[in-house]
Amino acid sequence: MVLAGGLALGACAAGAGRSSELAGRLAPDGRFVNVDGVRLHYQVTGPEGAPAVLALHGASANLHELKSALEGPLAGYRVIWLDRPGLGWSERPGGSWSPQREAALIAAFLEALDAPPATVIGHSWGAAITMRLMMDHPERTGGAVLIAPALRAWVGDAALYNRASTWPVVGALITRAVVPLAGPGQLESGAASAFHPEPLPDNYVERVRLPLILRPGPWRANAEDMARVNLHLAAQEERYGEIAQPVILIAGPGDTVVRTCRHAEPVAQTLPAGELRLIEGAGHNPHHSASGAAAVAQALADVRARLP
Numbered sequence: 001m002v003l004a005g006g007l008a009l010g011a012c013a014a015g016a017g018r019s020s021e022l023a024g025r026l027a028p029d030g031r032f033v034n035v036d037g038v039r040l041h042y043q044v045t046g047p048e049g050a051p052a053v054l055a056l057h058g059a060s061a062n063l064h065e066l067k068s069a070l071e072g073p074l075a076g077y078r079v080i081w082l083d084r085p086g087l088g089w090s091e092r093p094g095g096s097w098s099p100q101r102e103a104a105l106i107a108a109f110l111e112a113l114d115a116p117p118a119t120v121i122g123h124s125w126g127a128a129i130t131m132r133l134m135m136d137h138p139e140r141t142g143g144a145v146l147i148a149p150a151l152r153a154w155v156g157d158a159a160l161y162n163r164a165s166t167w168p169v170v171g172a173l174i175t176r177a178v179v180p181l182a183g184p185g186q187l188e189s190g191a192a193s194a195f196h197p198e199p200l201p202d203n204y205v206e207r208v209r210l211p212l213i214l215r216p217g218p219w220r221a222n223a224e225d226m227a228r229v230n231l232h233l234a235a236q237e238e239r240y241g242e243i244a245q246p247v248i249l250i251a252g253p254g255d256t257v258v259r260t261c262r263h264a265e266p267v268a269q270t271l272p273a274g275e276l277r278l279i280e281g282a283g284h285n286p287h288h289s290a291s292g293a294a295a296v297a298q299a300l301a302d303v304r305a306r307l308p
Helices: 002-025 063-070 099-112 125-136 160-164 170-195 210-214 216-227 229-234 237-242 264-270 290-305
Strands: 031-035 038-045 052-056 078-082 118-123 141-147 247-251 274-278
Touching: 031 099, 038 063, 038 099, 052 063, 052 099, 052 125, 063 078, 063 118, 063 290, 078 099, 099 125, 118 125, 118 290, 125 141, 125 229, 125 237, 141 290, 170 210, 170 216, 210 216, 216 229, 237 264, 247 264, 247 290, 264 274
Parallel strands: 052 078, 052 118, 118 141, 141 247, 247 274
Antiparallel strands: 031 038, 038 078
């Protein structure tokens, strides 16, 4: 027992060292704002006074996942790139978390920035948060573009490592020791599977700062989201018909992470002002190709043109 405890403490110490190294190498490079006692990290690009856009990244990611692909194509907009609460360098308040709480905090964040109603770009799980934001706080939004959206329950069972990361004792060992030490070797293969059938872009893992997910706080926050993903989606998917604002969904038929036939296609038919645009040959991250990024920019322009 003493030996096992010593090994666990040693592994945690090594993991803490790796987490500190990540924090130093990938230090915050944006602004911070306190919203209801929560410190949120974000960046803003584009000319002042340009149409407002809010970009919400998906699971396991941070603001650089969307920004690295779309900052150029969206240069004419005033884009707010947010580290979603708990991920990247943003904090998450304690207690049971849900898309409802996250949308409320993001609405308060937009109010704190004195931002006008923003057209929202949401990728994957960020699309689910986008829908919640539009349903609960429509005064803060002006339509949306959803990329490879995860929108309906039974997206698939949460991976065992996500469920285990939320368990007492075991979860702390996983997040503080196992993930920081073993995780770096898995990032590239995991990213490649998300891009399939498209190739993984050069230097993707470092360019989008993907290793930030290996820090204990973001890892646990993401694990908590994914462990309850089906319950979260079941609680909101019947309300999508309430969204009257224009929404364009962009997806690849070959997406193996979030099946387009299960999510984007039926939800596009449910939305009163919804439209689905398919990108042949694309996987779960279509915005990282030149054609996919152009499709997002065109969809954004079309959504804004349809606003009252």
